[in-house]
Amino acid sequence: MYQVIGLTKTLSAFAITCLAVFLLLNFHNLQALLDGPLQGLQRPVMSAVWWGSIVFYVLGETPLFVWLCRAPLIRKFLPPIDGEWDVQLQSNWGVMQKWLGQGDGALLHAVQGRVKIKARFSRVQMEFVSESRYSDSKTISVSVRPSEQMGLIELNYMYVNYTQVPVATDTNTHTGAARVFVKERGEGLVMEGTYFTDRKWTEGLNTAGTITFTRSA
Numbered sequence: 001m002y003q004v005i006g007l008t009k010t011l012s013a014f015a016i017t018c019l020a021v022f023l024l025l026n027f028h029n030l031q032a033l034l035d036g037p038l039q040g041l042q043r044p045v046m047s048a049v050w051w052g053s054i055v056f057y058v059l060g061e062t063p064l065f066v067w068l069c070r071a072p073l074i075r076k077f078l079p080p081i082d083g084e085w086d087v088q089l090q091s092n093w094g095v096m097q098k099w100l101g102q103g104d105g106a107l108l109h110a111v112q113g114r115v116k117i118k119a120r121f122s123r124v125q126m127e128f129v130s131e132s133r134y135s136d137s138k139t140i141s142v143s144v145r146p147s148e149q150m151g152l153i154e155l156n157y158m159y160v161n162y163t164q165v166p167v168a169t170d171t172n173t174h175t176g177a178a179r180v181f182v183k184e185r186g187e188g189l190v191m192e193g194t195y196f197t198d199r200k201w202t203e204g205l206n207t208a209g210t211i212t213f214t215r216s217a
Contacts, residue, residue, distance in 0.1 A: 001119055001121050001122075001123075001124060001144050002121055004077055004144055004146060005077060005078075013056075017052045017055055018048050020052075021048045021051045021052045022045065022048035025044065025051070026044050026048075059121075060121030060122065061121060061122060062120075065082075065121055066080065066119070069082070069119070078121075079144075079153050079189060080119075080189070081117050081124070081189070081191070082119040083116075083117060083215070084114060084215075085115045085117065085191070085213040085216055086113075086114060086213070086216050087112070087113045087114060087115050087211065087212065087213055088110065088112055088211070088214075089110070089111040089112075089210070089211050090108040090109070090110055090210045091108060091109040091110075091207050091208070092209050093108075093109035094108050094109045096169075096207065099204075109209075111130060111131075111132075112131040112132075113128055113129055113130040113131050114131070115127065115128045115213065119144075124142040124143075124155075124157075125142065126138075126139040126159070127139075128159070135161050135162060136161070136162055137160065137161040137176075138159060138160055138162075139157045139158065139159045140158050140159060140160055140175075141157060142155070142156070142157040143156050143157070144156075147181065150181055152183060154179060154181050154182070154193075155178075155179075155180045155191060155193075156177075156178070156179050157177065158175060158176070158177045159175065159176055159177070159178075160174075160175050161173065161175070161176060161197070169205055171199055171200055174197050174198055174199040175198050176195055176196060176197035176198070176199075177196060178193060178194065178196075178211055179193045179194060179195075180192060180193030180194075180211060180213065181193055188215055189215065190213065190215075191213035192210070192211070192212050192213070193210070194208065194209065194210055195208065195210075195211045196208035196209075
């Protein structure tokens with residue numbers, strides 16, 4: 001999630017945290033430290049960095065981060081995407097079936113599933129399971145960043161899909177990618193975007209479509 005504010009602002013936030021800890025720990029003898037030799041500052045500074053690191057870890061890498069992201073001011077920059085989401089994919093597989101002589105291609109192919117997202121300041125992990133239990137997916141790369149074109153936060157990810165018993169037009173594994181935008185809807189969030197896969201691409205059977213995340217009830 002740190003990609004939303006960038007590395008420079010992340011380092012600045014860490015420095016401010018360490019400074020605040022330094023002032024808090026040395027409030028009563030601050031003037032003496034500043035008037036004394038520089039060597040006298042070494043231990044207090046190292047202690048502040050140590051405790052600042054702990055504070056930064058607790059706030060960013062534990063479930064406390066999930067709660068912080070729900071705060072009205074913070075959620076504008078770090079959206080609360082952690083948790084379970086209902087997912088609907090609208091695939092162009094119906095068009096592909098027409099090419100295979102299996103339909104008229106009039107309808108998009110709908111797939112329902114559920115995604116579990118674990119979001120922390122330094123990383124985001126996602127797991128997808130289809131409603132039919134036909135396949136499941138795990139992400140291999142995830143980034144969350146501001147979209148300059150859309151003025152929204154966007155979630156970009158690549159994943160590997162695993163299928164135990166694939167049909168003739170499918171494979172045991174394939175990779176895919178998606179780009180979805182985080183949007184405010186009412187009092188909650190929704191994520192909408194597009195995805196594509198490399199499923200049997202050598203035979204022209206790779207798929208693409210739209211994807212929508214809504215918060216699970």
